[in-house]
Amino acid sequence: MSASANGATLLEVEGVSKRYGGIQAVADGNLLVGRSEMIGLVGPNGCGKSTMLNIVSGLVKPNGGSVVFDGQPLPLGHYRNIQARGLVLVAQELALAPVDTVWESVVLGAEPRHLGRINRRRARQIAADTLAQLGHELPLNAPVGSLPPVERRLVTIARGAARPEVRLLILDEPTAGLPTAEAARVIAAMKKLIDADRSVILVSHHIEDIVSSCSKVTLMRDGRTYRTLAGAEVNKGGIVRLLLMNSASIPDDENAAPESNELGDVVATFSEVSGEFLDGVSLSVRRGEVVGIAGILGSGASEVIQLLSGQRQPREGQVKVGAAQVTPSAPHTALRSGVGFVSGDRANLVIRQMTVSEHVALPALERLRSRLRLVSKSRERKWVEESLGALSVKGKPEAPMTSLSGGNQQRALMARWVGLPVDVLVVDQPTVGVDLAGRAQLLAVVRKLAAERGVVITAEPEELAMVCDRVVCLRRGSVAAELTGDAVTEEEILHATS
Amino acid sequence: MSTGNAVVDEAAQSGLVPTPPAPQQAMRERAKRHYRQIILVGSFVLLIIFFWVERPSEFPTSTNIQNLINGMPVLTMMALAVTVVLILGEFDLSVPNVASLTTVVVAIMTTQTSLGLIPALIVGWLLVGFAAGSVNGVAVGYGKAPAFIVTLAVGSVCAGVELLVQSKIRLGQTSIPVSSLPTALQDVTNRHLIGFELAVYVLIVVALILGLVLVHAPWGRHVHAIGGNETAARLAGVPVRRTKVTAFVATAVLAALAGVLFSSGNGYFANALPSYLLPAYAAAFFGAAGVGRRGFSVPATLFGALYLATLTNGLSVMSAPLWVASVVQGIVLFVAVLLARIGTTS
Numbered sequence: 001m002s003a004s005a006n007g008a009t010l011l012e013v014e015g016v017s018k019r020y021g022g023i024q025a026v027a028d029g030n031l032l033v034g035r036s037e038m039i040g041l042v043g044p045n046g047c048g049k050s051t052m053l054n055i056v057s058g059l060v061k062p063n064g065g066s067v068v069f070d071g072q073p074l075p076l077g078h079y080r081n082i083q084a085r086g087l088v089l090v091a092q093e094l095a096l097a098p099v100d101t102v103w104e105s106v107v108l109g110a111e112p113r114h115l116g117r118i119n120r121r122r123a124r125q126i127a128a129d130t131l132a133q134l135g136h137e138l139p140l141n142a143p144v145g146s147l148p149p150v151e152r153r154l155v156t157i158a159r160g161a162a163r164p165e166v167r168l169l170i171l172d173e174p175t176a177g178l179p180t181a182e183a184a185r186v187i188a189a190m191k192k193l194i195d196a197d198r199s200v201i202l203v204s205h206h207i208e209d210i211v212s213s214c215s216k217v218t219l220m221r222d223g224r225t226y227r228t229l230a231g232a233e234v235n236k237g238g239i240v241r242l243l244l245m246n247s248a249s250i251p252d253d254e255n256a257a258p259e260s261n262e263l264g265d266v267v268a269t270f271s272e273v274s275g276e277f278l279d280g281v282s283l284s285v286r287r288g289e290v291v292g293i294a295g296i297l298g299s300g301a302s303e304v305i306q307l308l309s310g311q312r313q314p315r316e317g318q319v320k321v322g323a324a325q326v327t328p329s330a331p332h333t334a335l336r337s338g339v340g341f342v343s344g345d346r347a348n349l350v351i352r353q354m355t356v357s358e359h360v361a362l363p364a365l366e367r368l369r370s371r372l373r374l375v376s377k378s379r380e381r382k383w384v385e386e387s388l389g390a391l392s393v394k395g396k397p398e399a400p401m402t403s404l405s406g407g408n409q410q411r412a413l414m415a416r417w418v419g420l421p422v423d424v425l426v427v428d429q430p431t432v433g434v435d436l437a438g439r440a441q442l443l444a445v446v447r448k449l450a451a452e453r454g455v456v457i458t459a460e461p462e463e464l465a466m467v468c469d470r471v472v473c474l475r476r477g478s479v480a481a482e483l484t485g486d487a488v489t490e491e492e493i494l495h496a497t498s
Numbered sequence: 499m500s501t502g503n504a505v506v507d508e509a510a511q512s513g514l515v516p517t518p519p520a521p522q523q524a525m526r527e528r529a530k531r532h533y534r535q536i537i538l539v540g541s542f543v544l545l546i547i548f549f550w551v552e553r554p555s556e557f558p559t560s561t562n563i564q565n566l567i568n569g570m571p572v573l574t575m576m577a578l579a580v581t582v583v584l585i586l587g588e589f590d591l592s593v594p595n596v597a598s599l600t601t602v603v604v605a606i607m608t609t610q611t612s613l614g615l616i617p618a619l620i621v622g623w624l625l626v627g628f629a630a631g632s633v634n635g636v637a638v639g640y641g642k643a644p645a646f647i648v649t650l651a652v653g654s655v656c657a658g659v660e661l662l663v664q665s666k667i668r669l670g671q672t673s674i675p676v677s678s679l680p681t682a683l684q685d686v687t688n689r690h691l692i693g694f695e696l697a698v699y700v701l702i703v704v705a706l707i708l709g710l711v712l713v714h715a716p717w718g719r720h721v722h723a724i725g726g727n728e729t730a731a732r733l734a735g736v737p738v739r740r741t742k743v744t745a746f747v748a749t750a751v752l753a754a755l756a757g758v759l760f761s762s763g764n765g766y767f768a769n770a771l772p773s774y775l776l777p778a779y780a781a782a783f784f785g786a787a788g789v790g791r792r793g794f795s796v797p798a799t800l801f802g803a804l805y806l807a808t809l810t811n812g813l814s815v816m817s818a819p820l821w822v823a824s825v826v827q828g829i830v831l832f833v834a835v836l837l838a839r840i841g842t843t844s
Contacts, residue, residue, distance in 0.1 A: 309733070335735030349733060351726035353792045362723055363735040365716035374714040416734070 008035040010199050011087070011168055016055050016065030017223075018048075025051040027223035029065065031201070033168065038190065038200040040210035042239060043220035044460055049203055052220070053170050056201075057089035058082035070167070086167040090160040090174070096152060098145025103127035105144050106158045130162040133196060134189040150182035154189055161193060169193060170201045175209050177277055177298025179476050187213050205296035207236050207498040219243065240494050263288045265323060267338070267423040267454040268308060273317035277303050279477035280317070285424060285454040290446060292457050292464035294493045295474035301458050304474070305428045308456060309341040310334030322423045335363060340417035340425045342410070344432030349413055350401050357384045357397035360416050387415040391445050407438025411445055418449070425449055427457040443467040461493035473497050534837055538788030542805055549812035556815050564693045566811040571697035572597075572760045574803040576774050577781035578708060579752035584782055584794045585712065586745045587725035588638060588645040592630060592653030593753040593778060598771040599656040600626045600757025602663045605766040623758045624751065630656060631750030635743030645746075657772070697759045704755065709796035721745050725793075780831050781806055787834045806830075 013031035017024070026048040033039050043049050054060040056067055061077030068074070075081050096105055106127035112119045124140050131138055136154055138147070144155055153174050160169045171190065175183035187209055193200055204210055210217055217234050219227045219242055227242055264287030273281050277300035285291045295301030306312045307319045310328030321328050322338030331341065340363075343349055351359065361368060361380050368383055370376035384397045393411045395404045404412065410430055417425055427446060431439045446455055446467050457467065464471050471488050473481040473496035481496035483489075549557040556562060576593050583590040603626050607618040630652055637648040691699065712718035720741045723731035732738045760771060785802025786794045809830060813823040 311733075331732045332735045332737045341733050343733065348727070348729040351723055351730050354723070354726055358719065358723075359734075362719065362731070365719055369716065373716075374710065375716060375719065 009033070010035045010037075010070060011056070011201075012068040013052075013056060014066050014068075016052065016062045016067065018051050018055060018060060018062045024223050026055065026062070028225070029055070029220075029223075030225045031056070031218055032228070033199050033201060035167075035199060036194050036197050037216065038194050038202055038214050040214035040217040040234075041201055041203045041220060042205075042207065042210060042217055042243070044243070044462075047220045048223040049220055050172070052225075053089060053172060053201070053203065057087060057170060059089065084165065086163075086165045087170075088160045088163070088166050088168070089170045090156050090172070096144045096156060099143050101141050101143055102131075102138050102147070102155055103140040105155050106130060106162050108159060110163050126162055127158070130158045134158055134161065134192050136185075136189065148182075150178055150185055153178070153186050157186070157189055157193075161196075161198070166198065168199045168201070170203070172203045173205070173297055174202070175204060175206055176296070183209060205498055207239050210234075211236055211239070236498075240491065240498070243494065266325075267323060268321045268456065269319075269325070270304070270307070271318045271320075273307065273314045273319060275300070275303050275307065275312070275315050277477045278307075278314075278474075281474070281477070281479055282317075283472050283479070283482075285456055287423065287452070287454050288450060289469040290450045290455045290457060290467055292459065292468035292471035292488075292493075293474065294458070294461060294464055294471050294497050296497055298476075299474040299497065300477045301474050302428065305426055305456070305458055308334070308424070308426045309339055335420075335422075338421060338423035340420065340422040342414050342417075342425070342427045342430060344410065344429035344434075346406070346409055346413075346432075350409060352402065354401055355398050356388075356395055356401050356404065356412050357381070359401050360384045360387050360397070360412060363416055364420060383419060387418045388412065390418045391415045391448070405438065407434040407442055410434060410438075410442055414445055414449065422453055424454040424456060427455060427459075429458055431459055431463055439463065461490045461497070464488070464493055465490040534787075535789050537837060538805075538834060542808070545805075545808060545812065549808075549815065553812075553815050557812060560693065562811070562815065566807055567698055568695045569811070570803060570807050571695070571701040572756050572763070572771075573774055573777055573781065573807070574701055574800065575704065575756035575759060576753055576771075576778035577785075577799045577803050578705060578796060579749045579756065580778050581782045581794050581796060581799045582708075582712070582721070582745055582749045582752065583645070584786075585725045586721050586742065587728070588742070588745075590634060590645065590649045590746065590749050590753075591775065592634060592649040592656060593749065593756075594771045594773070594775045595653035595656035595660070596626060596630045596750050596753040597757035597760065597774070598769060599630070599660045600754040601761040601766050601770065602660050604758055604761045606663065619758055619762070623754045626757070627751030627754035628747060629750075630754070631747030632743065634750060635746030638746060639739040639742030657769070660769070695763065697763055700755075700759060704752070705796055705800060708752075712796060717741065717744065777806065780827075784831055784834050787837060 009032060011031065011033040013029055016026060016029040018026045029048065029052045031039075031041070031052070041049055041052075051060060055062045055065075055076065056074075058074070058077055058079035058081065066073060067076060069082075069085060069087055072085075074085070074087070100108070103124045103126075107118075107123045112122040112126060114122075127140055128137075131154070134154060134157065136151075138151055138154070144152060147155070157169070157171065157174065160166055174190070175186050178186065183206070190200055190202065190213060202210060202214055211234055214234060216228060216230045217239060218225050219229070219239070221243075229238065229242075266284050267287050268285040270281055270283045277298060279300075281300065281304070283291070283304075293301045293304045303312070307314055308321060308328065310331045310333060313329070319327055321334065324337060326337040328334035328337060328339060334341070357380065361375070361384055364383060365375055368375050368379045370379065381397070388395075388397065391411050391414060393408055393415055395408050395412070401409060401412070414425075414427075414430075430442055430446070434442060443463060443466055446457060449455055457464070459467070465488055468488055469484070471483045471493055472479055473483065473493060475497055481492070483492050483496070576597060579593050580590060600623060604619055604622040607613060607622040608615055611618060613621060634645070634649050634652050637643045637652075638645045641648075690696075712721065720731065720736045723734065723736055724738055724741060728738060756774075757771065764770070781802040782794060782799045783802070784805060785798030785800065788805070789798050789801050806827065809827060810823060813826060818826075
């Protein structure tokens with residue numbers, strides 16, 4: 001079955017590497033794709049998958065390594081040139097303009113022309129043919145924004161497939177956020193691509209999707225492709241075991257290990273909450289515990305976070321937070337009802353030009369006023385020093401926030417909430433972009449903060465296993481499992497979520 | 499798929515997280531900023547020396563300096579008004595029209611009502627300021643409308659209302675002709691204190707209070723945070739929409755105060771102020787480019803206004819033709835902003 005065995009190799013990636021500043025995003029990337037073959041690429045967030053795909057498709061120029069496509073070396077870093085040779089990265093649905101019609105979206109960038117104008121009739125024909133080839137019929141003149149999510153995904157795939165010269169499509173999480181039945185439609189369409197003598201690289205956190213469609217799977221971790229499975233080796237159990245084998249990369253820190261606190265009152269509840277991804281989810285969080293929300297992209301895990309912090313509202317059901325059990329309607333009212341928020345997406349938390357002190361004091365300014373209703377310098381200094389001290393954050397308060405390392409920035413942003421009457425602290429992917437040593441310290445801080453409040457956290461399964469008392473595993477919008485005690489392991493989490 | 503979700507995931511997957519600049523880099527940046535300040539403050543000193551040497555009997559005289567300073571309050575007040583929204587990361591193009599509208603309202607309030615002079619001034623000032631500011635602020639803060647267009651529209655309405663009010667007076671529906679309006683007002687402002695008009699002292703007091711509030715009051719810090727990173731501010735619990743409304747109100751109130759200062763010094767002229775729009779922004783941008791360590795600020799705007807006023811004054815003392823003054827001002831602004839970019843990029 002392996003096409004490369006027949007010598008019909010289409011793409012050969014050898015030893016590519018890419019470094020961004022101090023971060024080695026890809027250290028050693030290798031990939032082999034045969035003709036008419038679909039291979040899977042699997043690895044945790046931040047393992048370098050996206051960078052690797054960007055290298056292959058020409059969006060990013062690597063520091064080293066080679067990519068041979070159809071027997072010829074590719075001009076790395078030249079996206080349009082590579083696309084013309086027949087290798088295309090299918091962007092996620094974000095790349096669609098909602099007001100464009102289906103046919104416009106399918107032929108975008110490769111419009112058939114006649115005397116310098118778009119030949120609309122041919123364009124519609126191409127779009128219809130391509131969609132038919134994928135086994136679907138969509139209203140060609142409908143705006144893309146009016147289609148359900150699954151059909152938008154099909155349009156993005158059709159865009160790649162509409163070009164006759166394209167022989168390899170790279171699909172990045174094409175089934176993310178789709179319910180099982182709809183994901184199956186997308187997978188069926190991908191298989192049709194293989195029937196049409198094309199090859200596919202499929203990137204997905206849904207290991208079941210990979211198993212059901214790929215003949216080969218390459219595993220990646222910490223910037224390296226360390227194992228490729230083929231034939232009978234491609235099964236869920238084997239892949240999960242291999243993903244686990246190479247983890248254990250975080251130094252153990254006894255402070256981060258859960259030592260069960262006294263559980264207090266309920267500080268956050270979801271009752272039958274439905275929203276964009278969530279479908280009837282109920283859960284509750286008590287003071288003194290760290291509750292992890294596990295789930296891959298599109299499972300609804302980040303929606304839980306956004307609902308708790310007042311960034312969005314549920315479609316159905318009720319979200320209540322704080323000791324007083326209020327519904328959070330906006331971030332600043334969520335704060336008033338006892339919710340604090342920290343995110344690893346520091347682009348959305350760090351304010352350029354502001355100092356560490358100004359960041360830490362920002363949610364508390366109204367409490368630090370003195371006479372004349374101005375912020376008292378001395379009270380602010382005391383507040384900031386105590387907050388930073390409580391979480392042993394290094395760094396001068398008057399230094400710009402951007403001068404701190406990622407881990408320290410993150411802890412400074414957590415320190416914000418130490419002195420405030422926060423009942424539940426919502427922590428979203430705190431370790432993104434934080435080095436290994438910093439991660440352990442960060443998780444220890446999370447434990448510490450849970451002593452007097454409830455903490456809800458999303459993170460990689462490995463980290464959740466280290467820090468959580470309880471993990472709610474979400475899968476396609478519903479609670480797949482709720483793990484407690486000894487069941488809180490990386491393996492259980494991976495099994496329940498993927 | 500929510501965009502926030504996708505952004506986090508993308509950052510996570512590509513390992514592309516904002517890398518903090520190394521300490522040495524911060525040092526270099528600081529040095530660059532100082533270099534920029536040295537150039538601009540230095541060029542200001544050189545400018546003064548140049549005019550001094552060229553026109554020793556006219557430029558450095560106390561009369562000329564009084565003229566220079568007494569000519570500043572209206573424009574500078576408007577520059578302070580725009581500074582508030584600039585810190586917020588927004589624009590307000592209605593500022594000069596709000597000021598203009600205030601001049602006519604104040605003229606009526608002081609002559610057609612039985613209020614005393616000072617209460618009439620205050621009522622007219624706050625009436626226009628709060629009305630225009632709340633419309634701008636609510637549209638931008640709660641309506642999420644682009645400030646550029648909203649304030650352009652509000653400015654246009656203000657200009658129209660001003661014409662309407664003024665034409666009503668001209669048509670003789672009221673008994674007081676436009677030409678006699680200023681007399682009552684001029685009593686207030688013709689009071690000088692050590693050679694400077696009352697307006698100068700109003701400006702100084704307002705600048706002091708505004709500077710203090712913007713830097714040290716929770717509200718001012720919130721305005722800075724929103725301008726720096728709106729999402730970050732929201733997630734830190736800053737009431738973003740409410741702060742936007744109050745910032746636009748503050749801007750309009752300051753703009754209206756500029757109108758009060760103008761009418762108290764000059765009486766009422768139709769459409770006297772719209773031409774102040776660009777100079778007001780020029781002063782704020784020039785100041786931020788030249789001396790603002792962290793972008794827009796009250797001291798930076800004051801410096802910008804002083805620099806530009808000195809330039810204009812010097813050129814007119816040297817009897818430079820109008821076109822020269824315009825070109826020189828343009829070049830100075832251009833170079834300053836370019837310098838600032840060089841200082842911040844890299």
